[in-house]
Amino acid sequence: MLIMRHELLLIAITVILLLVEIFLPGDKKSRVITLAILLMTAVLILGFVPGPSGTLFGGMYQTTALISMLKNILNIGALIVMIQSADWLRKPENKEKISEYYILLLSTLIGMQYMLSSGDFLMFYLGLELATIPLAALAAFERFKEKSAEAGVKFIFSSALSSGILLYGLSMIYGTTGTLYFAEVGPAFTGTPLQVLGFIFFFAGMAFKISLVPFHLWTADVYEGAPVNISSYLSVVSKGAAAFILTILLFTVFSKIALMWSNVLYIIIILTITMGNLFAIRQQNLKRFLAFSSIAQAGFILLGIIGQSQYGMTTVIYFVLVYIFSNLGAFGVVSIISNRTGCETINDYDGLYRTNPRLAMMMMLSLFSLAGIPPVAGFFGKFFLFAAAANHGLYILVLIAIINTIISLYYYLLVIKAMFLNRSDRPIPKFKSDFYTSLGLILCLAGIFAVGIASTIFEAINGLSFGLY
Amino acid sequence: MFSNYIFYFLSALALYSSVMVLLSKKPIHSVLYLTLTFFAIGGHYILLNAQFLAIVHIIVYAGAIMVLFLFTVMLLNLNKEERSPKPIWVKAAAILAGIMLGLVLIGVFRGYDLRLIQHPMESQIGLVKELGKILYRDYMLPFEVSSILFLTAMVGAVLLGKKEQI
Amino acid sequence: MLIFKTILASAILLLSLVVAMYSTLIERKIAGFFQDRLGPNRAGPWGLLQPLADGIKLFFKEEFMPNTADKFLYILGPSLTMLIACLTSAVIPWGPDIVINGQVFSLQMADVNIGILYIFAIVSIGVYGIMIGGWASNNKYALLGAVRASSQMISYELAMSLSIITIVMMSGSLSMRDIVNQQQGFNWNIWYQPLGFIIFLICAFAETNRSPFDLPECETELVGGYHTEYSSMKLGFYLFSEYINMFISGAVMATLFLGGYHFPFIDKLGLSPNAFAFVSFLVLFAKITFFGFIFMWVRWTLPRFRYDQLMRLGWKALIPLAILNVLITGVVILLNQ
Numbered sequence A: 001m002l003i004m005r006h007e008l009l010l011i012a013i014t015v016i017l018l019l020v021e022i023f024l025p026g027d028k029k030s031r032v033i034t035l036a037i038l039l040m041t042a043v044l045i046l047g048f049v050p051g052p053s054g055t056l057f058g059g060m061y062q063t064t065a066l067i068s069m070l071k072n073i074l075n076i077g078a079l080i081v082m083i084q085s086a087d088w089l090r091k092p093e094n095k096e097k098i099s100e101y102y103i104l105l106l107s108t109l110i111g112m113q114y115m116l117s118s119g120d121f122l123m124f125y126l127g128l129e130l131a132t133i134p135l136a137a138l139a140a141f142e143r144f145k146e147k148s149a150e151a152g153v154k155f156i157f158s159s160a161l162s163s164g165i166l167l168y169g170l171s172m173i174y175g176t177t178g179t180l181y182f183a184e185v186g187p188a189f190t191g192t193p194l195q196v197l198g199f200i201f202f203f204a205g206m207a208f209k210i211s212l213v214p215f216h217l218w219t220a221d222v223y224e225g226a227p228v229n230i231s232s233y234l235s236v237v238s239k240g241a242a243a244f245i246l247t248i249l250l251f252t253v254f255s256k257i258a259l260m261w262s263n264v265l266y267i268i269i270i271l272t273i274t275m276g277n278l279f280a281i282r283q284q285n286l287k288r289f290l291a292f293s294s295i296a297q298a299g300f301i302l303l304g305i306i307g308q309s310q311y312g313m314t315t316v317i318y319f320v321l322v323y324i325f326s327n328l329g330a331f332g333v334v335s336i337i338s339n340r341t342g343c344e345t346i347n348d349y350d351g352l353y354r355t356n357p358r359l360a361m362m363m364m365l366s367l368f369s370l371a372g373i374p375p376v377a378g379f380f381g382k383f384f385l386f387a388a389a390a391n392h393g394l395y396i397l398v399l400i401a402i403i404n405t406i407i408s409l410y411y412y413l414l415v416i417k418a419m420f421l422n423r424s425d426r427p428i429p430k431f432k433s434d435f436y437t438s439l440g441l442i443l444c445l446a447g448i449f450a451v452g453i454a455s456t457i458f459e460a461i462n463g464l465s466f467g468l469y
Numbered sequence B: 001m002f003s004n005y006i007f008y009f010l011s012a013l014a015l016y017s018s019v020m021v022l023l024s025k026k027p028i029h030s031v032l033y034l035t036l037t038f039f040a041i042g043g044h045y046i047l048l049n050a051q052f053l054a055i056v057h058i059i060v061y062a063g064a065i066m067v068l069f070l071f072t073v074m075l076l077n078l079n080k081e082e083r084s085p086k087p088i089w090v091k092a093a094a095i096l097a098g099i100m101l102g103l104v105l106i107g108v109f110r111g112y113d114l115r116l117i118q119h120p121m122e123s124q125i126g127l128v129k130e131l132g133k134i135l136y137r138d139y140m141l142p143f144e145v146s147s148i149l150f151l152t153a154m155v156g157a158v159l160l161g162k163k164e165q166i
Numbered sequence C: 001m002l003i004f005k006t007i008l009a010s011a012i013l014l015l016s017l018v019v020a021m022y023s024t025l026i027e028r029k030i031a032g033f034f035q036d037r038l039g040p041n042r043a044g045p046w047g048l049l050q051p052l053a054d055g056i057k058l059f060f061k062e063e064f065m066p067n068t069a070d071k072f073l074y075i076l077g078p079s080l081t082m083l084i085a086c087l088t089s090a091v092i093p094w095g096p097d098i099v100i101n102g103q104v105f106s107l108q109m110a111d112v113n114i115g116i117l118y119i120f121a122i123v124s125i126g127v128y129g130i131m132i133g134g135w136a137s138n139n140k141y142a143l144l145g146a147v148r149a150s151s152q153m154i155s156y157e158l159a160m161s162l163s164i165i166t167i168v169m170m171s172g173s174l175s176m177r178d179i180v181n182q183q184q185g186f187n188w189n190i191w192y193q194p195l196g197f198i199i200f201l202i203c204a205f206a207e208t209n210r211s212p213f214d215l216p217e218c219e220t221e222l223v224g225g226y227h228t229e230y231s232s233m234k235l236g237f238y239l240f241s242e243y244i245n246m247f248i249s250g251a252v253m254a255t256l257f258l259g260g261y262h263f264p265f266i267d268k269l270g271l272s273p274n275a276f277a278f279v280s281f282l283v284l285f286a287k288i289t290f291f292g293f294i295f296m297w298v299r300w301t302l303p304r305f306r307y308d309q310l311m312r313l314g315w316k317a318l319i320p321l322a323i324l325n326v327l328i329t330g331v332v333i334l335l336n337q
Helices: A005-023 A031-048 A065-089 A092-117 A121-139 A146-177 A182-188 A193-210 A217-225 A228-251 A255-282 A286-306 A310-341 A357-371 A377-391 A395-420 A435-453 A455-464 B002-023 B027-047 B051-076 B088-110 B128-137 B140-161 C002-034 C050-060 C071-091 C115-125 C127-136 C140-171 C176-181 C194-207 C232-257 C273-299 C307-336
Strands: A054-056 A061-063 C098-100 C103-105
Touching: A005 A031, A005 A065, A005 A092, A031 A065, A031 A092, A061 A065, A061 A092, A065 A092, A065 A228, A065 A310, A065 A435, A065 A455, A092 A121, A092 A228, A092 B140, A121 A146, A121 A228, A121 B140, A146 A182, A146 A193, A146 A217, A193 A228, A193 A255, A193 B088, A217 A228, A217 A286, A228 A255, A228 A286, A228 A310, A255 A286, A255 A395, A286 A310, A286 A377, A286 A395, A310 A357, A310 A377, A310 A435, A310 A455, A357 A377, A357 A395, A357 A435, A377 A395, A377 A435, A435 A455, B002 B027, B027 B051, B027 C127, B051 B128, B051 C115, B051 C127, B051 C140, B128 B140, C002 C050, C002 C071, C002 C232, C002 C273, C050 C232, C071 C115, C071 C127, C071 C232, C098 C273, C115 C127, C115 C140, C115 C176, C127 C140, C127 C232, C140 C176, C140 C194, C140 C232, C140 C307, C176 C232, C194 C232, C194 C273, C194 C307, C232 C273
Parallel strands: none
Antiparallel strands: A054 A061, C098 C103
16 A cells, blocks of 8 residues: 555545535536645655555556655646646636546646556556546647647647557567566567567657657647646656656666667757757747757756666756756746736747746746756756766767757747847736746746755765666 | 468458558548458457457447447548648658668568467466456556546546537 | 257247248237227238238339449448347357257357357447448438437447346356356346346347337438438348347347246246247247337337437436446445355
8 A cells, every 4th residue: 555655645636636526516616726736735745755665466566765756756746737727727718627637637647657666568558548648638628729629639649659659669579578577578688689679669659758859740739739737747747757767667677778779869869959959949939949948858868868877867867857847937937928918929028027027037047947057956957967978978979968058048048038138019918926826936946946956855866766887 | 270271361351451441542441441350350369269358359349439430430421532642752751661661570570480489378368257367366456547547538538528618 | 069050040040030020010010009000901811921022022122222322331231230130149048958869959059158248249230230321322311310320329338238237247157048047937137137127128229229219210300311222122121130139139138137038937847858948938939029019019109219318318317327236236246245
């Protein structure tokens, strides 16, 4: 029971929300927001209570201190998204669908946690599906907007395709090793051509989920069409979970072909960072802009994996943690402005500092953190990632990454310039944020600074991580 | 020996009908060919002495999912083939990619002696009693987690089915 | 053995065809009775030759095919319907074992250990014939009929399966023979599962497209529904398969809920095995006839559902009731352990 505490708690609150939805009279539906946030906060806090590690169900489920910590990180991200969506959910057209929103969001979280805790590929796949399918419904949440419906359809198609590819790869691995358990696949995975092909299919499936180039084509369209909060959830929590499990699997199950997958990663990193950055420059819509920026960030995450060391895994986790706060900060501002005014392009943000100085500051700090400018946490995140790759001797790769960081600085600064320097005849009107909106942004802000300054966090992650050597 | 012939027949049928799913001009024909594919695969299950799986396969896929497919295709009345003609370079790229993937697959499987992969075949595994035991003992967790998956899929369907609030 | 199976198969096929044939006559007679008129009485004594006359008429009618129809599917539709209708009888135990020359023969075509699921599978693919035929006619009425048929079938299949699950839970087997053998004497499942029986009965009406669920062919709205464009023997196949389905679903209901060929005290009569088998078969046949009568009785008394009522009944009444039934059965079984 206690070993599976994270998932069981989440399932419990999902069921509570389901029952509340059934028995709550229609005019009181908006209370669900507070209830859901409170319940999730409780789950988050309970998740930090140290509990036993071990395996269950004959090795199908496993948890360690590391996995528990990863789950907590995901919980933090999910909680912030839940808080940030409060304002948007209160809109009259969404009032009827509040509980569904939270139930689906929580069930994807359950899926991710089962995926992280999986001890065999079957559970891994089930978790992955549970983390994906409800997201398609959420992407199509505003179904009567054409873009949102389009986003849902594109997401379900691309994820179904990627799941299919992944399953095909897994079937090859199963066929050659005769088992699905991670503990048994690892030793049996000797790197025969068929196994390598299976791995490549598996990796392609995962690359879809993390949106690495060349499997990134769905990202921008889905992020643009989906509700802003769902886009932020997709870009942060969903991507983070997939990156975590990919790291773990590459370091354990596929450790014997580390030479091969690091070559694959090498090329994909260069492609992903460069393409993501170059396309981000051209975007006018902020959601698309953040989508491409998140593609580039995914490439940076891989830098830690290619480091192959314990330090590398630490940097991956640390960077995702930082990325959660900074990206949610940026998306948070975009979502507030999009909710209140419907403006989503960079030009609309002209002169934001004059009317809404706090939002503009928040946006600036988040973008600084995404770009990696000291003293915010993003700088440390990226610095450590580069160090992890450089420790492995990949100097050219690090050089390319640094050049790309400079490119990215350019387009992040474009937005900041628009907010602070540009003048506009029709600036975004001044408005007051309600409690949840401010809370969501303050949490992000605190995270951006705290994670960067408190070195104990990095030490704690490092203490739990493991590497190939 | 006799079952070998049936195996080849069913495989040929499955391959033929799944190719026809792609080649058919009318969507309805595609759907019907897909149904035929499912029947062929159901036949394979029977060959493996997995009657329960075979019949459930037919009930779920042929009986429910494909009927819904057919229902949707009929309702939308997708009679004509409406495909925008693709530019030549897309076709060329697709053909090239297909050939390359085919070559890789051939290369990978050629070097592989498939007879090496031998897992003990339990002839009773497909019967409903054995299946139930395995499902509720060894695969308890995936079984329960998939029930959560279905529940959320249902919630998602309800969400998408809700009428617009004005 | 093989010879016996062949004979049995042909006998059952013949039986269902003859029964279906005469059901048409009986249906018209009953309709006449309900409407206070005589019904067909010209061909032969009491109109006994009427079905033959109808058959001959259908055979010699002009074979008409719409120009725009999808030729292959147009022919496939009725053929498939007929084929599937005839397939179900394979797993129904028609009587206890009989002994010929010291050899024991089972009066069941195939005692597969998943008999109930087999019936489900056949029922669930039964809609293909209607859908294919309705679509291939290239006629709006036919298409509407086909679409109605499919949504109706899918909706009612769920409740039907759920109502049978309780039977499976009680008997612990999916084999039809096991289920029948557990209903010796008067120990019929209907006494334990009255709710399940009612749900199943209603669903059986819907699955056979009989009134009050005959929306796919509802003549007041859709001319003839899915068979609007059909004529001659292809139309005959559609109409005929409906009666076969009625017969078979009567047999399934008798087997699952009314004890199949069991009846109190017939095993006390001291008959020889073969005579016993014959009497048992007659008992089963009587039960089937009883269901056939109910089918007709309902058809000539109740008005047709409206489409939204049909859907509401299926999804909001029958399925929750069936789930509740499963739940109660589960609890009772657990308590009795």
